[in-house]
Amino acid sequence: MTFVAPLTSHLMVGFIVGLGVLLLTAWLLGRLAERCRMPAVVGELTAGVLIGPSVLGHLAPGVTERLFTGSPEQMHLIDAVGQVGVLLLVAVTGTHLDPSLLRRVRATAATVSLGGLLLPLAAGIALGYVLPVPVVPGGPGDRTVFALFLGVAMCVSAIPVIAKTLTDMRLLHRNIGQLTLAAAFIDDALGWLLLSVVAAAATAGVSAGTVTASVLYLVGFLLFAATLGRVMVRKVMTAVADRPADAPAVATAVILVLFGAATTLALGMEPVFGAFVAGLLITGARTAQPKLAGLRTVVTGVLAPLFLATAGLRMDLTALARPQVALTAAVVLAVAIVGKFAGAYLGARLRKLTRWEALALGAGMNSRGVIEVIVALTGLRLKVLDTAGYTVIVLVAIVTSVVAPPLLRHAMNRIAGTDDERLREIDHDTWNGLTPVNASRSAPSQSTVERHKND
Secondary structure (H helix, E strand, O other): OOOOOOOHHHHHHHHHHHHHHHHHHHHHHHHHHHOOOOOOOHHHHHHHHHHOOOOOHHHOOOHHHHHHHHHHHHHHHHHHHHHHHHHHHHHHHHOOOOHHHHHHOOOHHHHHHHHHHHHHHHHHHHHOOEEEEOHOOHHHHHHHEEEEHHHHHHHHHOHHHHHHHHHOOOOOOOOHHEEEEEEEHHHHHHHHHHHHHHHHHHOOOOOOHHHHHHHHHHHHHHHHHHHHHHHHHHHHHHHHHOOOOOOOHHHHHHHHHHHHHHHHHHOOOOOOHHHHHHHHHOOOOOHHHHHHHHHHHHHHHHHHHHHHHHHOOOHHHHHHHHHHHHHHHHHHHHHHHHHHHHHHHHHHHHHOOOOHHHHHHHHOOOOOOHHHHHHHHHHHHHOOOOHHHHHHHHHHHHHHHHHHHHHHHHHHOOOOOOOHHHHHHHHHHHHOOOHHHHHHHOOOOOOHHHHHOOO
């Protein structure tokens, strides 16, 4: 057995202090965002940008190096905490979804998802063929792979950021919030499938076997989750929920989430996909939901802000000082926002949703967040993107995550609430350990609902 030396005290001190600075900055900027009537996620995403290479790294490089970038091991530890945070965040969000509602709106979710995927995918591929050569590494011969990759980057959504935004805005109980997550789930499943195909094209070329294997893995995992997995998870979670203490239910839920994430990662998909499915399966054990209140508090109050702040630590937006890169970024950003918004909006209108509901879906699904960052990092690793192209994709991730919440709030204020939504909100508040008094302070009043009925 190989002996693994423990972490040095110097490394541990740097890791703990860096984590504390990251969480403190995320918390302060999150509260500032709330004071500006924006979700906390906006401030939390900005935290990493401010104390990373983009701002503090240039103003005080020694501070950033000592806290984060000075040691690869230290950065890996922070990344590990962030990864656990994102897995638990998407899983906790999955536990809030209403399976009966999702069954009723599955056709609508599929239509909205396909609209929000196909239109930006086509627009991104077309844009990839006309962008200037300086942002396309390798020259004209790699133009097709770059165009395919850009299309995939334009069509993905970010379940973690969408989930945090809906949670911060207390919209998870709303039908549109549930529909947005369902459509984003389909988007991401297809998006990761497309990314695996493009990654294969960038390395060994696309073959029928590669595409077939990716599709079979995806379908097989979903079929297992919907049949045997659903029954097993419900029985296990119901059994531990009978214990008087909350700890067994919390530990079991975390274990299920980690194994779900590991399974999809082993199959060539992103771990957040498996974590989200695990959260959906945990929803089947309703008696266990109140037992998970402590887990939800730690995830939304500590781990999620850390993860969102960590996403900004690898971003260096100073490359936008080059005029050609800045112009390219503006064009790509416009195509990303308009393509996603228009696709989701058209899909919603085809299913006879109102224009405000369609606008809310278009705004909600526009958040690219850290999923876009993961896609950008993949492109950088595969040499499909160079530094300038990576910076452009990361900018899309930040801006879309900041722009989406105000548009979503504007649209949702004009959509009347329903009795089902109020009952679902009571359930969510109970699961999260909120008292009826605290819950009522945040819930929309009846007068507000009535006032917007005829807008």
